[in-house]
Structure formats: C-alpha cells, structure tokens
Amino acid sequence: MKISDLFVGVKEISVTGPKIIHQFKFCGITINFTETIVIGWIIIAALAIFLKFLTHNMQKVPTKRRQIIAEWIVKTVNDLVEDTMGSKFKYFAPYISTIFAFSIFGSLISMLGLRPMTGDYNVTLTWALMTFILIQGTKIKTNGIGGYFKSFLDPFFVMLPMNVVSEVSTPVSMSFRHFGNIAGGMIISSLLYFALTGVSTAIGLSFPVFAIGIPAALSAYFDLFSGFMQAFIFIMLTMIYISTAADTD
C-alpha cells in the first residue's frame, strides 16, 4: 500500500516483499539494502529524539510531566521483567523494551502509509534468532556445556531429533507468528482497498470514495490491536523462554 493508493485506489494486488533500495556484492554474497532498514532508521531517530526529550535535565524531585512519563516507562518495564523473569534477570529490561518498541512502532508505522517493518520476515526472524541465541546461551550458562548437550539426549538417546526440532521450532514459530499477523493484516488491508476501489470504479467514480473511512475500522484491529498484541506476545515469549532456560531441574 502506497500513499498514492489513497488517491487513485488500489487497481491491482501485488503481494511482494520490501523494496530494494540498493544492492551490492560483498564477498560474493548479494547484500540487499531494503526499505525496511530505512524505516528502522526513521523509528530509531524518532525514538532517540523522543527519549532524549523525556529524560533531559531530570531532577531528583520531578517537576515536569515528561520525567514522570520516562520514570513510568522504566518502572513498568522493570516490574514486568522482574515479575516474569525474576529479579536476577532485571538487566534484560532494556533489551525487552528495545524489542517491544521496535516491534510496536515497526507495526504502527503502517498507519503513516509506510510498509510495516514487521511485515518483513527477515526482521522478525532476526529478533527470533536473537532470542534463540539468548535461550541457548542461558541454557549453557545454567547447565554447563556438558549438561547442555546432554539435555538433548533427555530422557533417552532416541529423543535427540525431537529435542533438536523442539529447540529450533521456537524461533521459527515466534518469527512466523509475528510476521504472519502483520503481513496478513497488510494483505487483507490491500485486498479491502482493492475491493473498495473496484466498487467505486463499478459505479463510475475515479476517486475511491468507499475507501474513505471503512478501512479505518479494520486498520484499528490489524494495525493497532494486532501490532500491540504481537509485540507483547513476542516479548512475553522471549522472557518466558529465557527464564525457563535458566531453570535447573
């Protein structure tokens, strides 16, 4: 969905990935620089400016509302991480809030007419892989290298493939869940625009009148609710998996 679609309507549906802005070869591998990355930069820059605004010139006795908002955000994330993972994992709070902020703003940016970041499978896959590495790292830290490899033979040798699949399925399911929800919403939105444009054209209007207002209700679910839900589910799963990995049995 492009901004121009708002004026001429969606005449055809093409389900594609993000636009490639620049392409170059590095060590024989084709590196694609896509619009997802640029959107990521926009989010980072906006968040950096917003957070700098919130936390500059803080006082011990808060007098400004922005400081109270900043403290509320930090306290909420700290409490959530502490409640879910236990106080020994409190240092995960910045990481968790990074994933949450990136995920939610990456989904919500579709409301500005940009392609949602999380509608690119590479993004959710990257985050799921980071979580995967953290899970494996925590397991190794908890059980030691030997205990870590032995846990794959648990309860007996034949279970090895099962255990490997169960480990690998974690990032796959996490990344596909997030990607699928946002990308699905994106496709349904463009299908709806396509249908509404079709209706407008059928009664002889060049401007897609029906595309005004009606998609907003759907957008409230697919962009706002789904974007928030998926971000929340993603961080909750990350926290639960990591803290479960730290359990010694």
Add this chain to the structure above:
Amino acid sequence: MNLDFLSIDPGSIIFTLINTLILFLVIKHFLFNPVNKMLEERKDDIADTYNKADIALEKAKEAEAHYNELISGARDESAQIIKNASQKAQQRSEEIINSAKADAAQIRVKAEADIQREKQEAKKEIRSEISEIAVMVASKLVDKEINESDHRRFIDEFIENVGDES
C-alpha cells in the same frame, strides 16, 4: 525491485541486527541509564533521610534521658543542701545557746566574787570605823592621853576575838 514476499535475505538480517543493536543502545543510553540512576539516587536519598531521622530520634531520646537524670540529681542535691543547712543551723543555734549559758554562768561567778569582795571590804571598813569610834569614846570617857596605838591594838584584838566567837 522488491524482495520476495517471504524470503530470507542475509543483508536484511544483518542490517536489522545492527538496527536493533543501535535502538538497544539508544534506549539504554537515553532512557534506562538516566532514569535508573535517578531512581537509585532518590532511593539512596530517602534511605539517607530515614537514617538521619532515626539518628536524630535516638539523640533526642538520649538527651531526654540525660536531662531527666540531671533533674533528678538536682532534686537530690537540693534536698541534701536543705538538710545540711538545717543541720548546720541547728548546730549553730545549739552552740549559741551553749555559749550564752557559759557566759551567763561566768558572769554569775564573777558577780558572786564581787559581792564577796565587797562584803569583805565593807566588813573591814565597818571594823575600822567601829575601832575609831571606840577610841574616840574611850578618850572622851577617860580624857586621858593614852597611847592611841596601844588602844587601837587592844580594840582590834577585842574585835577579833568577838568576831571569832560570833
């Protein structure tokens, strides 16, 4: 040119990873570090204030105990002082009475001695007057020149004897 709708692209993964790390640093540096530091400082401040209040309360209690002790000490001391003073006064008054009694006794003894002496002197005077009168009467009666000194001796002897007998 677009990527496929569902594709795994190493470049995108690497750039996303870098983006995520940058956002992590941004959030840590601009949000968590300053706010956590502030919360920590505030916590320390509150703990410090409570500590100070506790110390002040303890000090106040100590001071109260100290002053109570002082007050009770002062009460004892004043009672002691009053007791001492009354004792001393009693002693002093007894002393004064005793010395007055002693003085009175002395004065009485002296007065008695004076009276005794006066009495003696009076006796002596009376005696000499009597002897003079006797000599005068005798010279008138006898009208004769007698040795006055012999006479006086006689009379004196006489009176002495009379006095002894009486």
